[in-house]
Amino acid sequence: xxxxxxxxxxxxxxxxxxxxxxxxxxxxxxxxxxxxxxxxxxxxxxxxxxxxxxxxxxxxxxxxxxxxxxxxxxxxxxxxxxxxxxxxxxxxxxxxxxxxxxxxxxxxxxxxxxxxxxxxxxxxxxxxxxxxxxxxxxxxxxxxxxxxxxxxxxxxxxxxxxxxxxxxxxxxxxxxxxxxxxxxxxxxxxxxxxxxxxxxxxxxxxxxxxxxxxxxxxxxxxxxxxxxxxxxxxxxxxxxxxxxxxxxxxxxxxxxxxxxxxxxxxxxxxxxxxxxxxxxxxxxxxxxxxxxxxxxxxxxxxxxxxxxxxxxxxxxxxxxxxxxxxxxxxxxxxxxxxxxxxxxxxxxxxxxxxxxxxxxxxxxxxxxxxxxxxxxxxxxxxxxxxxxxxxxxxxxxxxxxxxxxxxxxxxxxxxxxxxxxxxxxxxxxxxxxxxxxxxxxxxxxxxxxxxxxxxxxxxxxxxxxxxxxxxxxxxxxxxxxxxxxxxxxxxxxxxxxxxxxxxx
Amino acid sequence: xxxxxxxxxxxxxxxxxxxxxxxxxxxxxxxxxxxxxxxxxxxxxxxxxxxxxxxxxxxxxxxxxxxxxxxxxxxxxxxxxxxxxxxxxxxxxxxxxxxxxxxxxxxxxxxxxxxxxxxxxxxxx
Numbered sequence: 343x344x345x346x347x348x349x350x351x352x353x354x355x356x357x358x359x360x361x362x363x364x365x366x367x368x369x370x371x372x373x374x375x376x377x378x379x380x381x382x383x384x385x386x387x388x389x390x391x392x393x394x395x396x397x398x399x400x401x402x403x404x405x406x407x408x409x410x411x412x413x414x415x416x417x418x419x420x421x422x423x424x425x426x427x428x429x430x431x432x433x434x435x436x437x438x439x440x441x442x443x444x445x446x447x448x449x450x451x452x453x454x455x456x457x458x459x460x461x462x463x464x465x466x467x468x469x470x471x472x473x474x475x476x477x478x479x480x481x482x483x484x485x486x487x488x489x490x491x492x493x494x495x496x497x498x499x500x501x502x503x504x505x506x507x508x509x510x511x512x513x514x515x516x517x518x519x520x521x522x523x524x525x526x527x528x529x530x531x532x533x534x535x536x537x538x539x540x541x542x543x544x545x546x547x548x549x550x551x552x553x554x555x556x557x558x559x560x561x562x563x564x565x566x567x568x569x570x571x572x573x574x575x576x577x578x579x580x581x582x583x584x585x586x587x588x589x590x591x592x593x594x595x596x597x598x599x600x601x602x603x604x605x606x607x608x609x610x611x612x613x614x615x616x617x618x619x620x621x622x623x624x625x626x627x628x629x630x631x632x633x634x635x636x637x638x639x640x641x642x643x644x645x646x647x648x649x650x651x652x653x654x655x656x657x658x659x660x661x662x663x664x665x666x667x668x669x670x671x672x673x674x675x676x677x678x679x680x681x682x683x684x685x686x687x688x689x690x691x692x693x694x695x696x697x698x699x700x701x702x703x704x705x706x707x708x709x710x711x712x713x714x715x716x717x718x719x720x721x722x723x724x725x726x727x728x729x730x731x732x733x734x735x736x737x738x739x740x741x742x743x744x745x746x747x748x749x750x751x752x753x754x755x756x757x758x759x760x761x762x763x764x765x766x767x768x769x770x771x772x773x774x775x776x777x778x779x780x781x782x783x784x785x786x787x788x789x790x791x792x793x794x795x796x797x798x799x800x801x802x803x804x805x806x807x808x809x810x811x812x813x814x815x816x817x818x819x820x821x822x823x824x825x826x827x828x829x830x831x832x833x834x835x836x837x838x839x840x841x842x843x844x845x846x
Numbered sequence: 847x848x849x850x851x852x853x854x855x856x857x858x859x860x861x862x863x864x865x866x867x868x869x870x871x872x873x874x875x876x877x878x879x880x881x882x883x884x885x886x887x888x889x890x891x892x893x894x895x896x897x898x899x900x901x902x903x904x905x906x907x908x909x910x911x912x913x914x915x916x917x918x919x920x921x922x923x924x925x926x927x928x929x930x931x932x933x934x935x936x937x938x939x940x941x942x943x944x945x946x947x948x949x950x951x952x953x954x955x956x957x958x959x960x961x962x963x964x965x966x967x968x969x970x971x
Contacts, residue, residue: 345939352941371956378963 351418359411359423362403362431363468366438369395370464377457385456389446392460396439403432415477419549422477429691429843430474430615433698437608438467440702443821444600447709447812448716452500452598459499463604466492470608474615479528479548482616486524486580489612490517493605497597505717509596516579516589524576530569550623558626570624571634577620581613581668582661584641591649594661598716602657603705606664611694614671618687621679632679639676640772643669643779650786656708656719659786660701663745666779667697673776674760677767686763688843693756696744696832700753703741703825706818707734713809721793723808728795731811733819735794740826744833746787747780752832759844911966922954 357364369392376388411423441463449456469488476482494517498510528548534540535547535556542559544552557566579586594602624631646666653659671693677686711727711734712719728735744753757780764773799806814822832839929947936943961967 345935345941348936349939349941352943355942371953374960375956378960 354416354418356411356416359409359414359416359421360472362399362435363471365399365402366396366435366464366468366471369399370461370468373457373461373464388457389442389460392464393439393442393446396435396442396464400432400435400439403428403435407432415551417481419546419551420478420481421472421475422550423475426615426618426687426691427475430611431471433611433691433694434467434470434474434608437604437611437698437702438463440698440706440821440825441600441604441608443817444603444702444706444709447706447815447818448598448600448712451712451714451812453502454500459496462492462495466496466604467608470612470615473612476616476619477550479532479550483521483524483528486612486616487521489609490521490580493517493601493609496601496604497593499598499601500716503596503715503717505596506598507596509593512589512596513593516593520576520579520586522576523572523579527569527572527574527576530565530572534563534565534569550619554623554625557624561626567627567630570627570630573620574617574631574634577613577616578638581610581617581671582642582665583638583668583672584645584665587642587645587665590661590665591653591658594664595655595657595717599657599705599709599712599719602660603702606660606705607698607701610664610668610671611698613668614675614690614694617675618678618690621675622682625679625682628679632676635672635676635679636769636772639669639672640775641669642666642672643775647779647782647786651782653786654721655717656721656724656790657717659721659790660704660708663783663786664701666783667745669779670757670760670776673764673769673772676769676772677760677763680769681767683763683767685766685844686760689756689759689763692759692836692840692843696752696756696829699825699829699832700741700744700751703737703822703829704745706822706825707738707741710734710812710814710818711809715809718809721790722797722799724790724794725797725799725808727793731814733814734811734822737822737826738794739791740829742787742791744829746784748784750830750833752829755833755836755840908969915961915966918957919954922950925950 372395373388373392376391377385380387407428409423409428412425412428413423415422442460445459445463449459466489469485469492473482473485473489476485494510494514497513498507500506531553532547535544535553537543540556540560540563542556544556546552547556557563560566575586582590594605597605621631621635643666646662646664646669650659650662650666653662671690674686674690674693677683678690708719710731711723724738727738740751744751747754747757761773761776764776799808836843926947929943933943933947
């Protein structure tokens with residue numbers, strides 16, 4: 343046995359580099375311990391503790407944002423610490439906090455075990471944070487599986503609701519299929535890059551840096567091409583890009599609302615985090631990845647927007663509009679693939695952040711409007727919201743406006759930046775499709791705003807069959823207000839945050 | 847690698863197909879069945895009375911829980927065996943291997959305590 347290699351490998355296990363993930367994981371375990379230790383009536387403390395702990399980790403991450411590990415690889419090449427990785431870590435942690443806040447509201451309506459929900463959300467978030475820094479296929483796959491296995495449980499969490507169970511089963515089957523595609527692709531790339539008959543073959547063929555060098559030395563290898571397309575397909579499942587979007591409406595509808603938000607924001611962002619890493623790894627094959635991603639992006643934008651037009655269930659509507667958002671983000675990925683522009687990477691990250699703010703504002707309002715049955719949320723239920731709950735209606739309008747990309751909200755800036763990046767990369771055709779998609783999307787987003795502000799509940803005197811709206815607690819009110827405010831402020835003034843994203 | 851090196855795999859594939867086919871053929875030839883086409887006479891019977899209820903009974907969910915917990919701990923022990931083989935060599939060469947496995951065992955025991963406290967091991971509730 344070669345002990346020097348092993349010693350070097352052991353020395354690169356710098357646990358301090360993944361301290362936020364470790365703390366999050368320990369906090370998640372701690373919640374389960376508390377559940378056993380604390381008496382039943384004190385259990386309300388645990389979610390509050392979970393949220394406070396996550397906020398503390400987020401603050402710690404910000405204080406230590408420019409860690410000494412930036413630009414280095416640790417854990418024997420498994421992880422690569424970059425500024426993008428740091429941004430995404432904060433992103434996933436923030437979405438985990440917001441999901442926990444929504445979870446408190448939504449779980450109060452159900453007779454369900456509470457603590458496991460927060461535990462799984464935090465474990466999934468820790469895996470996402472690792473995924474954003476992956477530099478190796480093994481880590482990528484293990485982190486991705488941790489995320490999806492967690493989501494199988496979360497999606498079918500309200501197990502007394504048949505729609506939730508159906509969603510869980512569909513997600514399980516589709517997730518297994520996508521993992522299979524991804525693995526097939528990884529195996530092909532691993533095999534072909536380790537083949538001693540080819541130039542620049544490598545023993546570390548799962549490592550992205552080594553793989554990139556190999557691909558550059560073998561510009562048109564058929565097996566590698568098939569592997570690349572399969573890996574991209576596997577990831578496309580996770581972000582819900584056409585033709586792998588078929589699971590989205592049913593799963594989004596059946597899952598509990600906070601989980602839908604988690605799927606829509608964090609899971610999608612995780613997919614794009616991998617996609618950005620992979621596109622740069624596959625850069626020598628840009629003549630293959632660019633057309634594949636271009637067709638995918640165009641089809642995704644058109645399908646998402648056209649399918650969302652006819653929806654009455656707001657969760658399905660948001661799911662399909664999320665497909666369209668994945669399309670706009672793919673437009674940015676195509677720009678990265680075609681020209682490797684740093685502007686496009688910054689634009690994608692800005693878009694993701696604006697999408698997080700707007701989506702969680704909308705999902706937050708949905709959690710308060712929904713009743714016991716989480717899958718039954720129609721546009722009709724929003725009638726009179728403007729009169730009875732002006733606060734919720736305002737937050738909803740700002741969130742939807744930002745999603746639609748109405749200036750001066752943050753969503754507009756996100757779209758603008760992505761479109762500029764695409765214009766600079768010379769993707770005029772795709773840009774036309776995207777602008778067409780945006781125009782369509784305004785129809786359904788404003789249909790929802792209209793339902794909230796200008797519609798009244800059916801006829802005068804008709805029985806009100808809508809679920810009762812939940813009272814907005816102070817925490818939820820503060821969270822929603824700050825999300826809406828951030829959407830507005832980020833639209834006017836990007837400040838140092840925008841500079842940092844664009845000028846790296 | 848020459849293609850001759852893949853010969854064992856080919857033999858394995860042929861063997862697998864051959865055994866499967868052989869079992870099916872033997873069953874076809876030797877099985878006791880009515881030669882004429884008569885589905886009722888070939889069906890499972892209960893002392894000549896019409897069979898009642900479903901053939902596949904549903905198992906209690908307790909069995910699944912136990913099986914799942916077994917697999918969980920079984921696989922975790924699988925990690926311990928290679929560790930036990932190499933830890934002396936690693937320690938002799940100053941490679942930290944003790945504290946990671948202790949943390950792993952700590953989480954394992956924590957899981958066991960959680961399981962017991964949650965009542966997953968109580969058969970009768």
